[in-house]
Amino acid sequence: MDTVMLSRFQFASTTIFHYFFVPVSIGLALLIAIMETMYVRKGNEEYKKMAQFWGKLFLINFAVGVVTGILQEFQFGMNWSDYSRFVGDVFGAPLAIEALLAFFLESTFIGLWIFGWDKVSKRVHLLSIWLVAFGTMLSAFWILAANSFMQHPVGFAINNGRAEMNDFFALITNGQLLVEFPHTVLAAYATGAFLVTGISAYKLLRKQEVSFFKKSFEIAAIVGIVSSMGVAVAGHAQAQYLVKTQPMKMAASEGLWGKSGDPAPWTIYAKIDPKNKVSSNEIQIPYLLSFLSYSTFSGEVKGMNELQAEYVQKYGEGDYIPPVRTTFWSFRIMVAAGTAMIVLGLYAIYLIWRKKMDRPNTWFMRFMLWGLLLPPIANTAGWIMTEIGRQPWTVFGYMQTKDSVSPNISSGQVLFSVISFTTIYLILGLVMVGLFIKVIKKGPYAMDNDHDVSHDPYNKEVSPNVS
Amino acid sequence: MSLNELWFLLIAVLFVGFFFLEGFDFGVGMETQFLAKNDTERRVLINSIGPFWDANEVWLITAAGAMFAAFPDWYATLFSGFYVPFVFALLALIARGVAFEFRGKRDSQAWKKTWDACIFFGSAIPPFLLAVVFASFIKGLPIDGDMQMYAGFTDIVNVYTVVAGITVVLLCLVHGLMFTTLRTSGDLQNRARSLGQKLLLPLGALLLAFVIMTYYMTDIFDQHGAWLLIMVVLGIVAYLLAGYFMMKKKDSLAFGMTGAVIALSVASIFVGLFPRVMISSIDQAFNLTITNAASGHYSLKVMTIVALTMLPFVLGYQIWSYFIFHKRIHEKEHLEY
Numbered sequence A: 001m002d003t004v005m006l007s008r009f010q011f012a013s014t015t016i017f018h019y020f021f022v023p024v025s026i027g028l029a030l031l032i033a034i035m036e037t038m039y040v041r042k043g044n045e046e047y048k049k050m051a052q053f054w055g056k057l058f059l060i061n062f063a064v065g066v067v068t069g070i071l072q073e074f075q076f077g078m079n080w081s082d083y084s085r086f087v088g089d090v091f092g093a094p095l096a097i098e099a100l101l102a103f104f105l106e107s108t109f110i111g112l113w114i115f116g117w118d119k120v121s122k123r124v125h126l127l128s129i130w131l132v133a134f135g136t137m138l139s140a141f142w143i144l145a146a147n148s149f150m151q152h153p154v155g156f157a158i159n160n161g162r163a164e165m166n167d168f169f170a171l172i173t174n175g176q177l178l179v180e181f182p183h184t185v186l187a188a189y190a191t192g193a194f195l196v197t198g199i200s201a202y203k204l205l206r207k208q209e210v211s212f213f214k215k216s217f218e219i220a221a222i223v224g225i226v227s228s229m230g231v232a233v234a235g236h237a238q239a240q241y242l243v244k245t246q247p248m249k250m251a252a253s254e255g256l257w258g259k260s261g262d263p264a265p266w267t268i269y270a271k272i273d274p275k276n277k278v279s280s281n282e283i284q285i286p287y288l289l290s291f292l293s294y295s296t297f298s299g300e301v302k303g304m305n306e307l308q309a310e311y312v313q314k315y316g317e318g319d320y321i322p323p324v325r326t327t328f329w330s331f332r333i334m335v336a337a338g339t340a341m342i343v344l345g346l347y348a349i350y351l352i353w354r355k356k357m358d359r360p361n362t363w364f365m366r367f368m369l370w371g372l373l374l375p376p377i378a379n380t381a382g383w384i385m386t387e388i389g390r391q392p393w394t395v396f397g398y399m400q401t402k403d404s405v406s407p408n409i410s411s412g413q414v415l416f417s418v419i420s421f422t423t424i425y426l427i428l429g430l431v432m433v434g435l436f437i438k439v440i441k442k443g444p445y446a447m448d449n450d451h452d453v454s455h456d457p458y459n460k461e462v463s464p465n466v467s
Numbered sequence B: 001m002s003l004n005e006l007w008f009l010l011i012a013v014l015f016v017g018f019f020f021l022e023g024f025d026f027g028v029g030m031e032t033q034f035l036a037k038n039d040t041e042r043r044v045l046i047n048s049i050g051p052f053w054d055a056n057e058v059w060l061i062t063a064a065g066a067m068f069a070a071f072p073d074w075y076a077t078l079f080s081g082f083y084v085p086f087v088f089a090l091l092a093l094i095a096r097g098v099a100f101e102f103r104g105k106r107d108s109q110a111w112k113k114t115w116d117a118c119i120f121f122g123s124a125i126p127p128f129l130l131a132v133v134f135a136s137f138i139k140g141l142p143i144d145g146d147m148q149m150y151a152g153f154t155d156i157v158n159v160y161t162v163v164a165g166i167t168v169v170l171l172c173l174v175h176g177l178m179f180t181t182l183r184t185s186g187d188l189q190n191r192a193r194s195l196g197q198k199l200l201l202p203l204g205a206l207l208l209a210f211v212i213m214t215y216y217m218t219d220i221f222d223q224h225g226a227w228l229l230i231m232v233v234l235g236i237v238a239y240l241l242a243g244y245f246m247m248k249k250k251d252s253l254a255f256g257m258t259g260a261v262i263a264l265s266v267a268s269i270f271v272g273l274f275p276r277v278m279i280s281s282i283d284q285a286f287n288l289t290i291t292n293a294a295s296g297h298y299s300l301k302v303m304t305i306v307a308l309t310m311l312p313f314v315l316g317y318q319i320w321s322y323f324i325f326h327k328r329i330h331e332k333e334h335l336e337y
Helices: A003-042 A045-079 A081-115 A122-151 A168-172 A175-205 A210-245 A247-254 A288-294 A304-315 A324-353 A362-371 A374-388 A411-453 B003-034 B039-049 B053-070 B072-081 B083-105 B109-139 B159-183 B186-217 B220-247 B251-273 B297-324
Strands: A156-159 A162-165 A266-273 A278-285 A393-395 B276-278
Touching (some): A003 A045, A003 A175, A003 A210, A003 A411, A045 A081, A045 A210, A045 A411, A045 B053, A045 B072, A045 B083, A081 A122, A081 A162, A081 A168, A081 A393, A081 B072, A081 B297, A122 A168, A162 B297, A175 A210, A175 A324, A175 A374, A175 A411, A210 A247, A247 A304, A247 A324, A266 A288, A324 A362, A324 A374, B003 B039, B003 B053, B003 B109, B003 B159, B003 B297, B039 B083, B039 B109, B039 B159, B039 B186, B053 B072, B053 B083, B053 B297, B072 B083, B072 B276, B083 B109, B109 B159, B159 B186, B159 B220, B159 B251, B186 B220, B186 B251, B220 B251
Antiparallel strands (some): A156 A162, A266 A278
């Protein structure tokens, strides 16, 4: 394999892995901040316990998110040095600002939150977790500003053979960013929320610490349904922006080779044959693609063949069609998972509203338990669609992936790093899941015992060689 | 001062800050293997850096981000050129970061030992490799006319860079020991101080060897002789004062002086480089400089405004967090988080 393929594999696998943890951190930080706010305002110890229990999971997750994030900051330079040279003037700024504004804020105040329970006042402690939550959101904003530039480059000019920034304001008000940021952040809130409802459902099914997990479930269910519906609304806005700025990605995500016809139907299923450039056996919902693209029930969407011809004229000879099947199916997986989240969330809200949470339906709670997997599936599929659908470009219209890779690294070196990183990530993933299960099984009050005994110097923490 | 010079200075400051701060938590990470006599002491040591190490590491991430934004070619040449060392540094930093969080989560001894090993190697490998990278900066690297660096094994790993690596590891260790004297008490504190004193002599020998090798093997004394002479003298003074304060048990002053040695060492590298950012061993004309590796004026201007507005706040709350956690950690307090 060549360095381009290996580097792409490494970027995809490490980024997907990193992105399991990022949305959980963003979502849980908000939920914990809400729980601790309720503790401070109502003085009910149960909410404090909630902040601490979910906080424990948050910290395990946060640690993995942070360390896998360091790699992200380095690998543009390591594997994509020609890309870095070309875009650094524009793309580097949001990354540096992200570190300065968000990473320092998160890391300092998470330290204060972990170690500060009895060192700072209640209000300062509460402020710390809100600042962490705010920091995770800021971080998302700046990294998405950088990603949006790759999808829809703005605020720059090509000088000296590279992209140079000439309008910072345009960069941070990029239309792509304005739709991508709410979509992504709301999805992250939903991810945290469904994790909490899922784990709570597990505990409620076992009738353990019922009051604690019922309250957790309720708070998370409300955040979950609001954000899931918000994700859909923002996603709709994103689709409309996509038709205008990256019509090829839109066509590929529909498996649409020729014109859609007017009004355009939305395809649920299709057998796609990229070799012969045809899709067959389609199952379609009339009008829906027109609605997705233009918010009205009419309007035509361009197909890949027509766009390919346009792009050849504009950018020169080449294949501008992304991997169609991956783009098509990742979009459908995302939409299906998102829809399932909304359905589950609505029913959960109905239960809470009708005060039926005391005797919840066992089947429904099982769905909620496994529902914690829906957001990560949707998040991953969404990013695969976004990034694969942009191919062959790294910066749409300006730089292709094959020209982005570092020319001075060998395939042996990249193979080595791919193997090293995937191995260590696999271990991390397994350990993390194991620890999550352990913490969850122990529950919030077993943790309390730990807490008390550890004030005693002769507790089990002290190893046998202390006499 | 031009914006290019300002950003070179800011990046230098970020690296100085990184080595000063993460330097002591690397040191403490290493100490856990031989200074702590039991698990409680190990826990005390880890907790002494618990609230800080993550923010300290952000100095490195910010430095890398600032390089990317202000000097994209420096960032690109550096990270692709040192591909394999960075893979190792990343593996070490990844293992170390999660180890702090994971080690206390199970009671088994084997579990703790595994993560303790990660903390040790994760604290020793990154400063070693970063020192190797910085030493090869000033020694020169095979960088061609397209700013591409094609380094062989001995371009990166040689006597000069390895001496630099060991020196910095030892420097971090001594600095970490001094930090331990500030945040612990009793026996642990005394042991930290006396180990620091014992390591001072070999550290001095290594530092001296490195300065002499630098004089003969690099051109930085030809370029900035006067400046570097001042810094070397200051370094010697700080080193001697560190020893004196250790002897007098003036721990915070001793910590300040080991920190000063680190800061002067890192700063000397940047002084020696200026106005270059990477030196080509093939041809001087191929050097990366603060001019030919930089972003455009507009981008630097935007970044300057953002950085100068935000920096006071960032520094302010970090200093405040050190103030909150200034008390010594006792074995009898709540240690598991």
